[in-house]
Structures are given as structure tokens and as C-alpha cells.
Amino acid sequence: MDEIQSLMHGFAVALTPTNLALMFTGVILGVIIGVLPGLGGANGVAILLPLTFSMAQTPGGQTSAIILLSCIYWGALFGGAITSILFNIPGEPWSVATTFDGYPLAQQGRAGTALTAAFTSSFVGALIAVIVVTFLSPIVASFALEFGPPEFFAVYLLTFCAFIGMSKEPPFKTLAAMMTGFALAAVGSDPVTGTLRFTFGSVYLLNGFDFLIAVIGLFGIGEILLTLEEGLAFKGASARINLGVVLETWKELPRYWLTSLRAAAVGCFMGIVPGGATPASFMSYGVARRFSKNGDKFGSGQVEGVVAPETAAHAAGTSALLPMLTLGVPGSPTAAVLLGGLLIWGLQPGPLLFVEQKDFVWGLIASMYLGNIAGLIVVLTCVPLFAAILRIPFSVIAPVIVVICAIGAYTVHNSIFDVWMMIAFGVLGYLFKKLHYPLAPMVLAIVLGDRAESSFRQAMLMSQGDLSILFSNGLVGGITGLALVLLLWPLASWLWRRAKGE
Amino acid sequence: MATESQDRPELQDTRPAFSTRTAEIAVAGLFFLLGAIVIFDSLRLGASWAEDGPQTGYFPFYLGIIICLASLINAARGLALSGPRNRPFVEVGQLRLVLSVLIPSAVFVGAVGWLGIYVSSIVYIAVFMRWLGKYSWWKLTAVAFGVAIAFYLIFEVWFKVPLPKGPIEAWLGLD
Numbered sequence: 001m002d003e004i005q006s007l008m009h010g011f012a013v014a015l016t017p018t019n020l021a022l023m024f025t026g027v028i029l030g031v032i033i034g035v036l037p038g039l040g041g042a043n044g045v046a047i048l049l050p051l052t053f054s055m056a057q058t059p060g061g062q063t064s065a066i067i068l069l070s071c072i073y074w075g076a077l078f079g080g081a082i083t084s085i086l087f088n089i090p091g092e093p094w095s096v097a098t099t100f101d102g103y104p105l106a107q108q109g110r111a112g113t114a115l116t117a118a119f120t121s122s123f124v125g126a127l128i129a130v131i132v133v134t135f136l137s138p139i140v141a142s143f144a145l146e147f148g149p150p151e152f153f154a155v156y157l158l159t160f161c162a163f164i165g166m167s168k169e170p171p172f173k174t175l176a177a178m179m180t181g182f183a184l185a186a187v188g189s190d191p192v193t194g195t196l197r198f199t200f201g202s203v204y205l206l207n208g209f210d211f212l213i214a215v216i217g218l219f220g221i222g223e224i225l226l227t228l229e230e231g232l233a234f235k236g237a238s239a240r241i242n243l244g245v246v247l248e249t250w251k252e253l254p255r256y257w258l259t260s261l262r263a264a265a266v267g268c269f270m271g272i273v274p275g276g277a278t279p280a281s282f283m284s285y286g287v288a289r290r291f292s293k294n295g296d297k298f299g300s301g302q303v304e305g306v307v308a309p310e311t312a313a314h315a316a317g318t319s320a321l322l323p324m325l326t327l328g329v330p331g332s333p334t335a336a337v338l339l340g341g342l343l344i345w346g347l348q349p350g351p352l353l354f355v356e357q358k359d360f361v362w363g364l365i366a367s368m369y370l371g372n373i374a375g376l377i378v379v380l381t382c383v384p385l386f387a388a389i390l391r392i393p394f395s396v397i398a399p400v401i402v403v404i405c406a407i408g409a410y411t412v413h414n415s416i417f418d419v420w421m422m423i424a425f426g427v428l429g430y431l432f433k434k435l436h437y438p439l440a441p442m443v444l445a446i447v448l449g450d451r452a453e454s455s456f457r458q459a460m461l462m463s464q465g466d467l468s469i470l471f472s473n474g475l476v477g478g479i480t481g482l483a484l485v486l487l488l489w490p491l492a493s494w495l496w497r498r499a500k501g502e
Numbered sequence: 503m504a505t506e507s508q509d510r511p512e513l514q515d516t517r518p519a520f521s522t523r524t525a526e527i528a529v530a531g532l533f534f535l536l537g538a539i540v541i542f543d544s545l546r547l548g549a550s551w552a553e554d555g556p557q558t559g560y561f562p563f564y565l566g567i568i569i570c571l572a573s574l575i576n577a578a579r580g581l582a583l584s585g586p587r588n589r590p591f592v593e594v595g596q597l598r599l600v601l602s603v604l605i606p607s608a609v610f611v612g613a614v615g616w617l618g619i620y621v622s623s624i625v626y627i628a629v630f631m632r633w634l635g636k637y638s639w640w641k642l643t644a645v646a647f648g649v650a651i652a653f654y655l656i657f658e659v660w661f662k663v664p665l666p667k668g669p670i671e672a673w674l675g676l677d
Contacts, residue, residue, distance in 0.1 A: 051661040176572040195558040229596040395635030399627040416615040
């Protein structure tokens with residue numbers, strides 16, 4: 001049981017007073033970010049990333065920095081549920097499914113029950129996912145130590161094919177958005193030979209497009225513009241949770257253990273194979289409705305209908321860190337931002353991290369247990385405060401968020417040009433969201449573009465341009481095969497529907 | 503908060519500004535253009551196989567091809583939208599609201615390069631609150647200055663991250 005020992009060591013790393021304080025700070029910031037329109041897990045972490053630059057240079061500072069950032073992520077995951085249940089406004093895409101039963105519950109005056117159920121099942125989902133991460137990631141990492149370029153390219157292929165196969169958006173729009181991400185990543189110098197390309201003589205394009213800027217613009221400014229259209233009438237149920245409601249809900253929750261377990265399984269799967277938290281929450285809601293005895297009452301305020309999507313979203317959000325740590329392939333945009341942080345702090349994500357940076361890895365994993373406990377305590381006790389933030393009028397909060405986004409974009413490279421890029425990406429984000437072009441695969445393509453290209457070209461060099469190297473042994477062939485199945489999934493289901501005559 | 507939308511006559515204008523079909527085709531056209539630029543520059547750099555392996559344009563060339571093909575299909579699907587499926591993409595009132603945030607934000611970014619982040623933020627927040635929220639002068643002064651001071655403390659003092667500054671900070675000796 002090496003893992004247990006490593007984990008105990010991790011707890012020793014994470015349980016310093018500084019790190020505990022950072023954990024609570026991160027969670028509180030994260031919930032605020034999750035509640036505010038225009039700020040979410042991915043761009044919230046991206047904006048706060050520059051704050052950790054100096055922190056990460058002190059000894060042990062990298063661990064503190066990742067604890068702060070990952071706790072912001074956990075906080076944002078918790079925060080999304082508050083706006084969904086009280087205001088029927090999903091603060092985060094993964095909490096859309098929570099509105100289906102959460103908001104009716106709040107209208108019936110059972111907001112406290114719905115919130116307690118949401119927070120508790122988020123916690124359970126995260127806990128199950130952290131246990132999976134604890135025991136599975138060392139295995140995946142040791143396995144991945146043997147990977148060569150063809151295997152890595154196959155993993156990238158699987159990641160991106162999963163987006164096409166699992167996405168709710170039209171496959172050709174997913175493809176266009178994703179390939180555009182790769183094209184943006186290719187701007188600047190060629191990762192293999194260093195030749196400049198696609199810069200067209202511009203000095204600003206020499207370093208290419210930074211995905212942090214893209215994340216802040218696409219998710220931040222784009223979201224503000226979208227929120228404006230909705231007319232801004234936030235009418236919310238009042239938020240009060242007292243101990244009696246919490247205990248009563250906790251007594252009811254064990255009844256849904258099977259729903260939770262199924263939701264956690266869906267979530268972990270979707271997080272590791274990068275489907276992400278959003279599809280996981282919808283899928284889990286659908287599965288719960290099909291299997292539940294009260295399936296026909298879903299949508300009218302069933303506690304089970306809150307448990308299922310929240311458990312799955314948190315499980316997916318948490319397990320998305322597994323491929324990020326072990327393979328260097330993030331499973332969600334927020335995991336991608338965390339990966340960007342690791343690179344900036346001088347750490348190389350991937351299997352070697354588990355050999356060379358034991359303190360960092362196990363400190364992070366231990367902090368995932370502690371951070372979620374901290375999160376549960378914070379949200380259960382402070383809900384009315386967070387709900388009050390949503391009552392701040394939009395004409396005050398919107399300019400402040402634009403300023404925060406601008407500061408975040410500027411501090412990445414201390415460049416005003418980046419702030420202009422952020423505005424441009426914001427307009428793109430608005431158009432993409434309205435026309436159902438998915439943003440997540442585009443962001444991941446900008447992050448992984450250079451590495452996917454390098455591994456592809458190295459693999460091609462090994463085989464002298466023969467694509468069959470992607471099927472040269474069982475491992476790489478299996479991953480490539482799975483990728484192709486996912487890629488062709490939309491086509492197969494379309495043919496199936498046609499054959500049935502729909 | 504709830505009354506804010508009723509106070510705004512501009513939201514009442516529900517005529518469509520663009521149809522979804524127009525927007526779909528325009529965005530697909532944008533993608534096609536991008537794909538074409540990528541193909542063009544890849545061919546200039548060489549997109550084939552040299553003696554030492556694939557050339558610089560080898561990988562992006564295929565990206566460009568896929569972007570162009572996918573955008574053609576998306577444009578075709580956009581063209582096929584008709585009748586009730588061709589919903590308004592954005593209403594005139596909504597578009598006016600979106601632009602009324604977007605344009606000041608662009609002006610704000612332009613001002614940051616010249617006046618620094620603090621002065622531009624104070625002016626931007628105050629103008630925004632006055633224009634869209636109709637707040638009294640003392641309220642918007644308090645919020646605008648409060649936010650700027652909070653950012654100064656968080657970024658420059660606690661986390662030692664320098665933010666862009668302009669002539670007024672230099673005059674105050676804060677630079």
C-alpha cells in the first residue's frame with residue numbers, strides 16, 4: 001500500500017497553517033467566482049494565476065500555489081449550485097442540470113434542502129473521484145513512463161475525438177472550433193525546427209496566442225455579453241440554511257446511495273476521458289431519471305434530481321486532474337489552466353512528476369481531500385453571504401468584472417496587446433456560444449497544439465511517414481482504435497436514426 | 503435589480519437585428535478565411551516531406567484543409583435554415599445593450615495603455631454605473647475609488663504584481 005504511505009506524507013505537506021489558510025482563501029474566492037456572472041472556474045483560475053508567480057519561487061511554494069488554485073476550482077464547482085438553485089441561473093455550465101429540480105425545490109420553500117443536498121452530493125462526488133485519483137494515478141503514471149511519441153499522439157487523438165463523439169454540439173462545429181485552436185497554437189515558432197510561421201511579419205504574433213488570454217476572453221467577456229442579453233432580472237429565492245434542515249436532509253440522502261454511486265461512476269469516467277463536467281451532469285441526470293422510481297416526477301423538485309447532476313459534475317471536475325497530472329493531458333479547460341500554471345512554475349506535468357516531484361503531487365492529492373472538506377464547511381455556513389453577491393446590480397458588477405479580466409490578461413505577460421486580444425476573444429466567445437460552437441475543445445487545442453504536433457512529427461519520423469505506426473502494438477492500437485470509435489460515433493448514431501426512419 | 507430591465511426602453515425593441523442564418527454563414531465564412539490563410543502560409547513554408555522529416559507546414563496544412571471543409575459543411579447547414587428554425591440571432595434592443603458594454607470596454611482598454619489601469623478603471627466604472635445604472639455621484643465615486651484602491655492593495659502591495667500605470671501615478675509618486 002505505497003499509495004497510503006505517500007498520501008500520509010502528502011497530508012503532512014498540505015497540513016501546514018499557511019496551506020490551510022490558502023485552502024480556505026481559495027475556496028471562498030472560488031465560490032465567489034462561481035456565483036458571479038462572467039467569472040468561472042477556468043477564467044477565475046487564469047486571472048489569479050499571475051498572483052502565484054512570486055509565491056511559486058519560494059521553497060515548497062509550488063505546492064502552496066497549486067493548493068490555492070485547485071481550491072479556487074473546488075470553490076467554483078460548489079458555487080455554481082447556489083445560483084442554479086436560488087436564482088435559476090446556472091453560474092457554471094455544469095450546473096445547468098441542477099436547475100431542473102433545484103429551482104422548483106426552492107420555489108416550494110425547500111431551498112435549504114436543495115442546497116444541502118447539492119453541497120453534500122458535490123462533496124461525495126469529489127470524494128469518490130479523489131479516491132479514484134489516489135489509487136489510479138500512480139498506476140497510470142507508471143504505465144505512461146513507457147510511452148513514446150506514437151502513444152502520446154494516440155492519447156491526444158483520443159482526447160480530441162472524445163470531444164467530437166461526446167459533445168452535444170454539432171460535430172462539424174466542434175471540429176472547426178478545435179482545428180482553429182490547433183491553428184492558433186501553431187502561430188509563432190515551429191516546436192521542432194524553430195522556423196517562424198503564420199506571423200506575417202508581426203512582432204506581437206512571435207510568441208503565438210496564449211491560451212490564458214483566450215480563456216479569459218472567451219469565458220469572461222463572452223459570458224458578460226451573453227448575460228446582458230438576458231435582461232438582467234435576477235429574482236431569487238431567499239437563502240437560509242439552519243442546522244435542522246441540514247441534519248434532516250442528511251437523514252434523507254442515504255436513500256439515494258445508488259443514484260450517487262451511478263452518478264460518481266459517470267462523472268469519473270467523463271472526467272478522465274475528457275468529456276468534462278457539463279456533459280457528465282446531463283448524462284447523470286438522464287440516467288437517474290430513467291432508473292428512479294419517481295422518474296416521471298423529475299423536474300418538479302425531486303431531491304434525487306439535484307443529487308445526480310451535482311455528484312457527477314464534481315466527480316468529473318475532480319477526476320479531470322488525473323490525466324492532467326499523469327499524462328500532461330488536461331480533461332477540462334480548468335484543468336488546462338492548472339496545467340499552464342505548472343508549466344509556468346517550472347514543473348513538467350506527466351508521468352515523471354510522480355517520480356521527481358513526490359511532495360508536490362501527493363501534497364496536491366491530499367489537499368484535494370482537505371479542500372473539499374473546507375469547501376463543504378464554507379458553503380454550508382456562508383450561503384446567505386454568497387447569495388447576497390448576486391443581488392449586487394449588474395451595472396456595478398459588470399464593469400468591475402471587465403476590469404478584473406483586463407488585469408488578469410495584462411499580468412500574464414505584462415502586455416497591453418494581450419488585453420486587446422482578450423476583447424477580441426470575448427466577441428468570438430459571444431458568437432460561438434450563441435451559435436453552439438463548443439469552447440472547451442478550442443481551449444484544449446490551444447494548450448496541447450504544440451505538443452500534439454511534436455509527438456505526431458516524432459512518430460512520423462520513427463516510421464518514415466507511415467501512419468500505421470499508430471497501430472503498431474496493442475497499446476497504441478487500442479488507444480487509436482478507441483479514438484476512431486469516438487470520432488465516428490456521431491456518424492453511426494445518425495445512420496442508426498435514419499435506418500429507424502426518424 | 504428586478505426593476506432595472508423595465509427602466510430600459512432599449513430592451514423593448516424586439517425587432518431582429520440579424521437572423522441566425524446570416525450569423526451562421528458569416529461565422530462559417532470567418533472560419534473558411536482562417537483555414538485558407540493557414541493553407542496559404544503552410545504551402546509557402548513547405549507542407550511536404552523533406553529529407554529530415556516533415557516540413558514546418560506539414561501539420562498545419564492538414565489543419566487548414568479540415569477547417570475549410572468543416573466550415574463549408576457548417577455554411578451549408580446554415581443556408582438550409584429557413585422558416586421558424588431561422589430564429590432571430592439577436593434583437594435590436596439586445597444588440598444595442600451588448601454594444602453599449604462592448605464599445606466602452608474597448609475604449610477602456612485603449613485608455614489603459616495611455617493612462618494606466620487605475621485612472622481608466624475609475625473613469626470606466628463610474629461612467630458605466632452612471633450610464634446604465636443611474637447611480638448618484640457619491641455612490642459611484644465610492645465604488646470606483648474603492649475598487650481601484652482594493653486592486654492596488656491586492657496586486658501591488660500583497661502579491662507584488664506590477665500593473666500598468668500612467669502619468670497621474672507618476673505625478674503622485676506611486677510608480
